[in-house]
Amino acid sequence: MSRQIAALEHLKVYFYDQGDRRFIRAVEDVGLTVEQKQVVGLVGESGCGKTITALSMMGLIDGEPGVVGGRFFFRPKEEDRRALIFAIMRGNRKKYDCRKGELFDLFCGLDDCVRFDADPFTVIKDPEKWLRKNGRIMEQMRGRNISMVFQNTREALNPFVTVGSQLVRAVQCLENDKNRAALAARAEELLLSVRIFNPGYVMNMYPDALSIGMSQRVLIAIALASRPGLLIADEPTTGLDTTNKHRIIDLLGENMERGNMSLVIISHNIGIVRTIADRIYVMYAGLIVEHGNKKEIVTGRKNARHPYTEALVSSVPTDADIKRGKKLKVIEGVVPDNKMETEGCPFLPRCRYAKGGIRRKCRTRRPELFEVTSGHRIRCWLFAG
């Protein structure tokens, strides 16, 4: 078994809705493990909490109350370990139990800031304290250890600065070299590595002059500049045509191999994710509904899959379907409103299998993640016991 680089456990992210005066459960009880040099795919419909999960791993959520529970274990690079331990320990009177082997809890100190009240359900959080604490820890981690490629490509580049100087700035995060020529050379090298073949020309351009595909590549180059241990790519293929989609995915895979890097790839398109991911997590309404190896998720036996995953996979047409001119399959119904306090399974209104005796159970009790085979878990009563 290879070494783990990151493990997210029981992540909870709630927001407060001022209008309705109630809490929105954006993410509930999400767990995720990433091993070294592994590609993990996170799949689900829009609004199921994929991006919120990624942002909370980066420590970038500052809405209230935001992250309210969970632990995020991460293995930093050797040279950053001391600084991280220092940041975790700083300002603490209590001794935290925030180590798990080589992994450190980046959400350390969260429990001190959050208090739950059962009736009526309220979350009380001290956001100032949490942001200070978490900011101090994440400052050590962002860039050199965890980095992220953002969803909104056009708006993720600074419009007032040339591509070249943004790249150079990112390179500077890694090596504090004052030699401008060396930095520029490294930046050009990075652009070449994401297959931009006229780097000298592109470096002097402003981001508005780039096409979406180009800016996506530039963003990937910037994220790779600091050689992160874990890269989170949030919808890296939005707005691209199919050939470019596959090029970007190949590029990520290639650079991952080269840079000894792990990758979390977030997408709503299971067809894209399955070409690269080793493990796939399927999310629905803020919950992980199934996770397992790619094979088990995508091409597993029909009777060993969560109904949602099955619908998701079958909504991607195969070549034979296209030749025969079959209609595209869609999943009936819509994603449930997160404000709703669902007692049972959130997928129940759209589920094809919830019939007969099992339906009562589905309606009243939320299923656990049941283990089907080793490493393959499904949150569905069909697979209970």
Place this chain on the structure above:
Amino acid sequence: MSRFLKVFSRELANALLLVIGVTAILYLSFNLMPGTFIGKGGGVEGYLNLLKRLFSFRFGVSPVSGRDIKSLVLPAFRNTLLLTFGSLFVSVLIAVPIGIFSAYRRFKSYSWALSIFSYIISSIPVFFLGYLVLYVVARYTGFLPVFSVSASARGMPFLSFVLPIVVLGLGNDSISEIVRLVGGELERVMSLDYVIAAKARGENMLQASVHEGIVIPLISIVFSKIPFIIGGAVVVEHVFNWPGMGRLAFQATLDRDLPVLIIIAFLSVLFVRTTTLLKDMILYSYRTSES
């Protein structure tokens, strides 16, 4: 670059048109006043004559004081420029850190104290602040000369600049405006995608948002404040006996020295419109850098 020149020449033509229009209005209104100046009562021909004299900077001699107008007005103009830009610099120096601080520490409770301070400072009338500072400095400390550029010019002339510049810098109402604008803009920009993305890469958020969050709002507010500061300078010049254009204009009005007055008005228009042109061009070059 050619597009820059095109826009620049267009803006320059605009500015010239405005200056000519303002001088025409000046000519008409000055014609109504008793007294005499170049081209008075000459109709269109007299106006053209005046324009020729103004744009060639041959101002002639004041009929009231009998002195050369150029040697009277230009030093005063220079002094006012010094006061204006010096006080703006002081305002920016005080206001920008407060703005950055209040944007950065959204959750900290002590940034509001600084904002309140900026409002209080801006709400004190400048003549009151001027006399207060004069009184305190002259009476209790005396380590700064409080009076007159010419009297202290032999020793250290720049020391006598300090008080008027600082008083006008504090007292013109731009501090609270800069704080509010820079703070608000910076806070907005700091939640934009590209700044969050820079933060996610471990870069400095302030460095990423400095262009849109600080430089652009600052340029637009500082340049648009210049006309008001020239107005406020009149009061400070009186309080501190500063030989600037405001005092000269006041004296000229009392003496009904129309030739001096019209030239002061002309220079003010020229100066204000030039700074506006400068602002437009700076902002334009910023905007074109995007596309």
